Amino acid sequence: MSPGSAGHGLHDRYPSAGRYGVVHRYEMLRVGGRSVAWVPPLLLLTAITVADYNTTGEFRIISWIVLVPGIAAALCGVWATAVFAVLAVAAYVTVDNAWPHQFQTGLPDFILVTVGGVLATLACAVRVRDERRALHMRDVTDTVRRTVLRPLPPGWGGLEHAGVYLTADTQARVGGDFYDIQPGPHGTRVLVGDVQGKGLGAVETAAVLLGTFREAGYHEPDLKVVAERLEIRMGRHRDYVRALGRDDGDRFATAVLLGFPADRTDVVDAVVFGHEPPLAVGPDGVRLLPAGTGLPLGYRDLAPGPPRVRRLPLAAGETLLLVTDGVTEARDGDGRFYRLRDDVTRAVAADPRVVAPAPLVAVVRDGTLRHSGGLLADDTTVFAVRRTRPERGEGREGGRSVS
Template identity: 85%
Template sequence: MNPGSGGHGLHDRYPSAGRRDVAHRHEMLRLGDRSVAWVPPLLLLTAIAVADYNTTGEFRIISWIVLVPGIAAAICGVWGTALFAVLAMAAYTAVDNAWPHQFQAGLPDFILVAAGGVLATLACAVRVRGERRALHMRDVADTVRRTVLRPLPPGWGGLDHAGVYLTADTQARVGGDFYDIQPGPHGTRVLVGDVQGKGLGAVETASVLLGAFREAGYHEAELAVVAERLETRMARHRDYIGALGRDDGDRFATAVLLGFPADRTGVVDAVVFGHEPPLAVGAGGVRTLPVGGGLPLGYRDLAPGPPRVCRVPVADDETLLLVTDGVTEARDAAGHFYRLADDVTRAVTADPRVAAPAPLVAVVRDGTLRHSGGHLADDTTAFAVRRTRVTGGEGHEGGRSPS
């Protein structure tokens, strides 16, 4: 998935699947905007007819024309397959009777061609129905994805942002990684995290945490209170899951919570919940933010007390890069981990413009896929943010806009 440009983030707007566009979207062969799925069965029909013309005696291959609707069933729609079934029977009749003094395949083979056409049409109908069901499930997954990971407007909350989100299961389209930006009267807050495990349970937990973040991130003045609200919501969710008797009640989440104060620039507040600390990437190099790491969300009982909030300086040209363990734990064929900081450092040294959010997450995406050979063992998210370079009070305009 390509990174968002100009701050659009990860999201593409997927069209919804309707019955009218199913065949159009799933035709296997296209030339520009036109379907050419009809070409292979038509060429096969013509080739069989021509080849039969050049055969003599009892060796007739016109019966092979039964293959034509079978090929059409695999790549054409139902009506296209039915049309080729009719054309196959018509061509068989015409060619077989064109030379009455020669050997004729006759009625038995005609019945074979007709039966093959009917069966091919029925098989095509089953195939198209399965494709429609798959498209519907894909659109359901896309709707869930847009609900959990909402599209982020350019410059949202006074931040330039971009990201990539790759699921380990390419069919799932959504997993346990989560992120969001929430502007509010007290500044802009950013949350990036990873729910332990996979499946719908992980998606549900991510949705719960994002809901709590969007409310607390807007209303609460202190970042520590936002962090406490996240921990409380995680505990309540685990209690709920346990009451249902589900076996994922011990699920936890790692996360990084950032706060960009409305009354100050040049600093960022951070709370780390058992997650990799952010990298600050600028033209001058790459550094790890010196923020303390706490326990993951869900382990509050092991370390009671308020979460630790660290305020660290960030230069105007530095972008904060946050990644999930799908990046840091990506392995190559020899089992070596992906060295994110080294890769980013090389890229920024070669071209300082890479420090901007959009090209930065593209570097991380390409580096992770290259290092792992395209085989992702876990969901992978890279998210980059930095303050929008504006003057006057405009830089905080997004921070006062509720969502």
Template identity: 80%
Template structure:
């Protein structure tokens, strides 16, 4: 309970304290409610800190003694109710101590979860790798705050590379697999001149990760990941290299409309041994100002109350037709995020990632 940044948790117990005292003073001697003042430290324990609760406990005892002694002897509630208020005040302070400790523990765990999220999904500076970008990540488990979706941009001497993907399954095992893939991507995308080699390194990494988890005797080691690997070659600004690993292909969103890039022939990462050849790297043309929109199945599989899927392409095309400025990555990612949440009524069945990236329409010198 805050007003202009200041805590107002003391207001309800104070009003209750004053209300009980005034009501008891203005009722007849046969109807005494001063013992209800035991509720005051109980309310304070839920809203205030330990010291605040202790203050209200003392105020409740003093108010009880003052109001009760103001009545003639035959109408006083006496020692039994005083003991009730005393015991209730002590228990309220003890309950507040337990609540505050639990809140501190919860905040500490949230800090750990946020640190884990920043480690897996590191913050990307504006204009990182010479690209305009915007990412939205919504974990289906709001307490964990991190899941199996992942994305990153890695600039390097061979151009800027982008990776967006989704590890099969949920839980900490999916987070581990996502972290393993991102670590490999950050190194391979920087050092390897060929995007196909980066793709092979990712496949090898997920297989090694599965072998490690199997050696530990874990039953969640047979994971795979769908992903899209992009490369923005420096020698051809109007093109993008793409490798699709069984993932929803990107949408190219521009002022002239929305088109879907080819799906490719790659299997999900971890299932490469089932394919007769490695996935193909395709060089695809991009119009000036076109934004590549990549999403995970939290968007494409979002359902409304009637069980209908969210029609991403149609919704984006309608928004671009109404306002071509929606193609800007930040606005585009926010539009898809809001549309997905609105479509499913805020009930996310899976981790949801929206990532939009493009070359600047008017690159600056240097």
């Protein structure tokens, strides 16, 4: 699969940034949990030694033993490589001296094997150092990813949820797509969005918007005020970036802001900032929520005035599906766009259980990758939420179940 699946997967709600986030080459060769990286160089050492001992004097191959520490340098650690360098020299001296003087390869090949072993050990040390540096950078990136896309507990804010985030860059771990759930005393709010552009600037903008959402989404009773706070924060961030003299001062973001009121379970409030409206997926079919189409965050000056909040009916058991343009703009080899709604409709008709967030997200993820042949042109986020069903005798407070 070409895209890097760096993000929260369906079964990876708590992604790890531990040392095994980077797979060392010598750790790839394992059997029963034990490393067997030493087997290939040992087999090569044995094969060359036996072959040279059993050939004629006119065809000596013992000098090929210089390959052994070279292979070990690519697969093993520094100490193992040094051991194989010593074994190669010892095997060379033993086998070469077993031949009559006129057939011995002599000092030149001895120097070749010795210098080759030393160079292989040094090369292995450089390789291990670079792998440790890559591991450190991966840990840093994973920390940033968990800060921007924080792990979401099951049933967070009274919502059943599932999400998957795929990066178009196979080496990237985080990009400009973002999503979060914020429960509070006025209900539970959901934000899904996509920052224009790529790179650290997009990550920075996503972090700024999420920070504002987490505070305003908790404290503000009116979803319209939360939307205004996001717009104001986007404008302030753009002014800050321009003041620094950076060339990404015109960056914008598309987003969908949802509010699940604490006092009602049959409606959802929605604000759309130039984003694809959510789909409501239920056992009876798939429908596009008429949430309107406002301007992206950062374009407030083109249409002054408060954002429009729409209150929309939501049937019990319906799941809201939100995607970024990595899904809607995925193309096949003939340039045709992925037909999200049609694909989801077919999946629900074939199996009504697909309406649950986790299988629904899996259907969209697999459909997008299948349609694009695994080659994503943009970061891709699929996020699905629906209200959990409180057990009998439970109430609702602040978007969370309480006794």
